[in-house]
Amino acid sequence: MIPTIGALLLQEDPFQVITNFLESPILRLAGQLVLLVFVVLWVALVYWTFTDASRRGALSVLWGLVAVVFPYVGTLVYLIVRPPEYLDESRERELELAVLERELRNNVHLCPNCRNLVERDYLICPSCTWELKKPCVSCDRPLNMEWGLCPYCGTDQRSGKKLTW
């Protein structure tokens, strides 16, 4: 006759099985291993929180402490409130933007009449034929319309005479 589990449990103290299981060295070892994993994970999270916070320019020491005092939860909270990007990245982006802005200011010119892009030395807008600059009477370089004197060759635009010192 095959004994059923119920019959087996009835034979002995039903809790004896559980007690035996709980006291087995394998379970104790497993428990310690699980604990070790949790501790290692905790330490790793503290380290990660600290380094990530310092990379993002957050208060890294404070967040490291939070991660120590509140295992897992501290890191979770940090994940929610942390700055969205790395400090290096945002600095780089700002720098790129500044460069781009300067380039725009220096190199891109717009026709005052039709707002199309024109080159710095265009005399006439190719889109609307608006007169953008005038050529120097002496050296033919493009001059702003209001300039009375060529800054390249020093020629007075009305008299055509070169300025002499």
Ligand SMILES: [Zn+2]
């Ligand atoms: Zn134009």
Ligand SMILES: [Zn+2]
């Ligand atoms: Zn000139």
